[in-house]
Amino acid sequence: GENVEQHPSTLSVQEGDSAVIKCTYSDSASNYFPWYKQELGKRPQLIIDIRSNVGEKKDQRIAVTLNKTAKHFSLHITETQPEDSAVYFCAASTGSGNTPLVFGKGTRLSVIA
């Protein structure tokens, strides 16, 4: 089955700097790669996703890149703000109806004001 590795496990950046989180996956059949932000005790919130037919997607300060050949995808947050502090999870899925998301272990991002 799918295996998703995520790095780093913790990341501290100064406010205004950029943060990059990287994930790799093992199943070449995976074609859907979402990123979630989770605050303590709450459900994961989808912040951006990318499908295998594109290599990059951007939404304001957040961007995701995908390299299908290398089986890795990355989350980029620019101009970080204290409210970006949270745990971020990457995930991968084949996208069919009965296949679940497989999550990375998460990255705890701390943005220092």
Add this chain to the structure above:
Amino acid sequence: GAVVSQHPSWVICKSGTSVKIECRSLDFQATTMFWYRQFPKQSLMLMATSNEGSKATYEQGVEKDKFLINHASLTLSTLTVTSAHPEDSSFYICSVRGPTGSGNTIYFGEGSWLTVV
């Protein structure tokens, strides 16, 4: 608005008792729902895939007789933690894949905090 509703949000139970958690798909029918468990400071780990009208598919290491899953309708799946023990204390969360045409979007319930004392 909410697409997936999960109840209860918080529950405390005594060791040896059973607890039922409900996951409802509000806006569309879901033949498949997924149940995850998340221990503090850890990732979401898939427990089982709930299939409407048939038996759930459990991940390796998850006891099917302890974590009973029932998906009796197209909008409701339930997870029952039987004979709960303190080590079962965790955050349980369900998810549903959106309907055809929504892309591959996955919707999560609010999650349920279970504390076994």
